[in-house]
Amino acid sequence: MKKNRTILIAGLLLIAGGFGYLLYGGIGENLVYFLEPSELLSQGETAYGEPVRLGGQVVAGTVKWDAEAIDLRFTLTDGKEQVEVHSKKAPPQMFREGQGVVVEGKLNRSGVFESHNLMVKHSNEYQPPHDMKDPRDSYQNLIRSESD
């Protein structure tokens, strides 16, 4: 009986220890840092290939969106540095120049940030519409005359 108990406790400790080790390694490998372009670029060599979330503003006049090929390029800035972002995903309808966005991905060797996820920054608070006209006016032409 005593022996069984010792074996049980030893087994539990072994499992717990092993899992603790896995946890420690796992969390270290899967940390995603939230950075701004200047912080990313200041990391130099170590920045390449590391998964990060990059937040900043879309620079006006830099957006190149190829709808047929689903290919999006734009430049992101934090006011200090700029990073070119490339994505093979369609931008959300809210995406526009001057907009605050967060992209998830990695900086590649040629200095382009390859994004696999693009999120438009928004706040939960009520904001009167500012940089966009009321959708009621903008998309009035899409209202069908017949009911659907």
Add this chain to the structure above:
Amino acid sequence: MPEAAGRLHFARELGLTRILGLAAITTAFGLSIYGLIAAVLGARLQRANLVRSARAAAYANAGLLAAANVAMIYALVTHDFSVGYVAQVGSRASPLWVTIVSLWSALEGSILFWGLVLSAYTAVATWLTRDRLGAMGTYATATMLAVSAFFYLLLVGPANPFGRVFPVPIDGPGPNPLLQNHILMAVHPPLLYLGYVGMTVPFAFAIGAMLAGRLDDVWIRETRRWTVTAWMFLSLAIMAGMWWSYEVLGWGGYWAWDPVENASFMPWLTATAFLHSVMVQERRGMLRMWNLTLITSTFLLTILGTFLTRSGVISSVHAFSEGPIGIYFLVFISIILLVSLVLLTGRSSELKSEARIDAPMSRETVFLLNNLVFTVFTFTVLLGTLFPLVAEAVRGVKVSVGAPFFNRMTVPLCAMLLFLVGVGPVLPWRAADMQQLKKKLVVPGAAFLIAAVLGFAAGARNAYALLAFGFAAFALVCNLEEYVIGVRARRRAHGESLLSATGRLFAANNRRYGGYLAHIGLIMVAVGITASSTFRHEREATLTPGETFQSGKYTIRFEELWARDEPQRFSVGAEVSVFIRDRQVGTLHPKLNYYRGRDEPVPTPAVRSRLDRDLYLNLLAFQRDGSNATFTILVEPMVFWIWAGGFVVALGALLGVLPMRRRATINPMRKPAAEPAGV
């Protein structure tokens, strides 16, 4: 009716609704403090009249909180923007159901609703156990009143929904668009609160048991129905949350290891462990200290979850409200932690096990492993959820723990749990007869192989996916086998028909077979998750009107864009025809909704859900002139089984708590008769 309108206007001028609400929550706060003191003194000094007055306070609170909630709903429905919370979430343009549901769309209203649920649980649990459980019951009431006092303190203090707004605004912004965009938001929060708050009852009786020194399993038996009911609500709530995420967020997934999802999942994990480990205590008198620890952890995790969601400490898509209440929660959590630790360590010498495990191959061992896996699971999720907070506080860096961490850590644990779901019911208490065990495991073993091979043939190459399919089939057959054995035994012994034997088997041991049914539901969920994540096929395409696109067996054709003006929102949608092999099978309308005053649109994906697979279309972007539109086109197999499985889990839990009347024809010998031959 000018006179009635005038009266309404007059009442509003005076702020009667506000005053009523304020009076109700303030009185409830005072009564909960009084009741707490009266209950503790009454139990200590053995003064029955004090105890009775404490119970009366608990009953009165239920009425007061009901009144406060009715007052708030009235203020919402009548658009009384002089009430702080109405000015914050109300809107004249919202449909009626959104207006009512706004009660729980932001911090103050949710705490008010939480208070109602808590007061109702407290009153009913106190009423049902009055004069039966002595000091333990009284201390349990005291504990529930103490928890109530905390929430009422939030209501009269930092989360007061009845604040006065002056000058009175003419209209409000309405609740968060994400919340009013789907009917599930009317369902998910109440379910979550019923589950979360329900865990207060077993926790209170655990504290009561420790304070009163009644450390046998009375507190467990008295609260079993409460625990299972709360667990059922929590399970349904988690599933409704997943469903909402799938139907609203537009990414075609249902679980992202978001901190707020984790917050609802952690107490579910510990509560599930608790539901199993109490059986070991009831049967064998073991794990008594552990069970007290588990239910305390479950309760703590519900409070921690509310802290994470409601204090805004973790910015997440779900963190809808922010406020100064974080520190209140931290103090409350510390107090519970301290009190529980003192009580547990103080009683530890009296909590020795009455028995030891006899054999490694026994149900006790499986329950022990089950608890080990659930504990490790909870710890993993907790670590991943809190790590960013700690990193930000200690190192000042903003960091997030990616979903790959959670998946890598928890997928093996899920596979282990699936295996245990299978072997648990098959193994008997104390020690297994190896011959019989081998016989019982032949068919499930074969099922494992067949399912794994089928999974491989279907294209799954991930080892864990194959294991999951295999163990799911294994566990399914194991649990079904128990039904079959039970029904067969009944038919042999009583000569009953198949149908009546099945019915009576459930009636005679609803707890056990309800549990197996919950297992089967869980297996369905596991299969749905494995299949949909393994065989998920995602594409994006920009289409011009009339253009087609093929994905799997589906061909879709973008017909045209349309727009619709509604009072609270403006929607732009796409008409998309769906074909399977040139035959049109339906039309889908994914759309984007622009809510008043918010310039970010909220998507409403269109889903064609079938038993075998879902076709999921999300409108990502469109040209103003309607010349093209960009879609996400997702084909996901077996998503339906996740939702169906969730309902089966809840059904199993419901079956387990229903008060079944044992029929006279059934052999009244409890344990031996309920265990079919061979178990």
